[in-house]
Every structure is written in structure tokens, then in C-alpha cells.
Amino acid sequence: MKDEPHINSKLPDVGTTIFTVMSQMAHDHQAINLSQGYPDYDGPRALLERLQFYAGNGHNQYAPLAGIPALREQIVRKVERHYGALVDANEEVTVTPGATEAIFCAVHAVVHPGDEVIMFDPVYDCYDPAVRLAGGVPVHLVLPAPGFGIDWAAVRQALTPRTRAIIVNTPHNPTGSVLSAEDIAALTEIAERHDLFVISDEVYEHLVFDRRRHESVLRHERLRRRSFAIFSFGKTYHVTGWKTGYCIAPPALTRELRRVHQFVAFVAFTPVQYALADFMAACPEHLDELPAFYERKRDRFNAALAGSRFRFSPSAGTFFQLVDYGAISDAEDLEVVRWLTQEIGVAAIPMSVFYKSPPGDRYVRFCFCKEDATLDRAAAILGGL
């Protein structure tokens, strides 16, 4: 008889995420942490006060499954104002505990065992495990460097009768690339022709720079009909620890998503929902100010890097800057981030972890959602490399 049960892991290759590893290493070596994507500043004071108010005044029990009506109403107004999309608060909007849960539920809503799901490397880490846990088969295509746009010819080649869905992420973590109107046209054509679902991760929707337009699937009526569009309040209001997001999808897709959601999390955190609803109503301009806020941070950081041997194109979106360190070191990126963190004093994320089969490029990702003083200290160190 054995003392312990045999575990046949469903995700045997999954270890501690690199984000946790690098943040811990930054902490242990007192390095400036430009690795994990969270701000070192707080969300707007008025928003934090609303949370205190609601938590202190009896709004601490389960919210409705789809989210509180006031927040769904604010979401509806917001997507109409930003994307010209008219969505139904009751049938098409679901508030979730973070974008991650929405992605998991969207995948589980539509992916059956054996179904193939196309995703693009470098890829955000939660997509592949969600597909595998649903019994699906992740199909990893590569975004070619240095532009990291989608190669639509490669997508067409990868399609099979088992292809069920395609997961896109714009603006894109970790490369900062954004989809164009032409990309959306190609995606629409392919998705319609092959009857695919689209899971569109748009958590960085407001972090789009140089006067580009965020091509939300919600802007495109035909694409919207087959899409789960997924967003995160954490990124938008500088409160990543609140883990609150939402999914917008047509009624039939929303029904399926909620079937899963009700048994994964059931609801999102109640007082945060009230606080967000109030703040969105009182301060819609917060969203309009975000692109310039982050563009200034990007430019501040990049200006200092310009004197270094790092090579880069300014990030088009997100709060990440990808840099090529090939002129500084021949080492693999995992070794380089260890060196940067432990000896140079600035933590970064290696790009190879975002690939199923790393191509051996020489990129690391820095995060610039940091106080100017933090960015200046990091840039002063990195600028000399």
C-alpha cells in the first residue's frame, strides 16, 4: 500500500510562473523591479475611497452572477463611447474576477476535447493551460520578429477541420505590437470562412500610443458576432490586485460563458464592483488620459535607453518595452535576466518563456508602469550598458 496517492498531473510541464520568480529575485537582490507588470503607484484616490466606503457600508455579500447592474451599465456606456458598440448590459456583459477567469471560462465554453485553438507565440501564459485543461490542442504559431505582427498566410495553413477558436491579444504582451484594421479584416475573413470563435484579450485596450487606434473586436460588427472580448479593470485603473475584469460577447456566447463562470468563480468581488461603477460614472476622462500618461513613461524610459547598446522600436501599446540585448551579450535570455537582476540591479522578463519552442532571439521585456523616479533610476543604470 502506498502512503500517498499517485498524481497524474494534468499540467506536468507547468512550474512557478516567471513573473513570480523574477519578482522574488528582484526582492532578494534589491533590484529595481521592471519585470512583473504592475504599477508601483496606486489607483486613483477617489476610486480607493469608494472601495473603503462600500466595504464599510454593507456591500460585502455575493453580487449577481453577471455583475452588479450599475457596473454593467457603465461598461455599456464606455464601449459605446470608445468603440461605437451597442451592447446589452443583461445579455452581453459579464463581470469576472480578472481577465484571466474570463479567458478560462471563454475557452471552456467553446473548446471540446480534440478541438484545436490557434494562439501566437510569444504568448501570454494562461491561454495554453486553459485550452489543455479543456481537452483541446493548442496550436502555437510564431509572430515573426522584429515587428511581431500576425502572419495570416501561416494562420491559413494551420487551419484544420478541428480548428475551433483563435486567441488574439492586442495590444500585445510582451511585444507591444498592436493589430491593425487590415489584421481585423483578415481575422474576420478567416473566422467566418472556417466558423471559428475568437477570444480577444484586450486588457491593454487604453494603452495604445502615437495616436494609433485600438482595434477592438467590438468596433467590427461581423467579428463581434463570434467573439469574446475580454478586458481588465486592473490594468486600466492601476489596481492589478483587485483582479476584476469583464467579458463582452453576443447573448448565445455569453450564456455559455456564464454556464462555466458560475462553477469556476460564480461572481466577482462585490465592493470593488460598486466602487468601479461610481468611479467610471464620475471620472470617464481617466480613460482618455491613459494613453498620454503611459506614452510619457515609455518615452522617458526609452530616452535613457537610447544611449545604451540595447536596440528597440518604441512599444506601440501596453506598458512593456521589448529590447534586443544582442549587442551586449550572447548569453541566453534566462541567464541575461539573472545577470541584470543580480549584478546590474534591474529585473526584467526573458522573452523565451512566452514560447513553446523559443527561437533563440535575444530579447528581454522591461515594464514601464512605474513611478518616474523608479524609471529614472533604472534607466540611469541600463543607459550605461
Ligand SMILES: Cc1ncc(COP(=O)(O)O)c(C=O)c1O
Ligand atoms: C495579456 C494579458 N491578459 C490577461 C492578463 C490578466 O489580467 P487580470 O489580472 O485582469 O486577470 C494579463 C495580466 O498581466 C495580461 O498581460
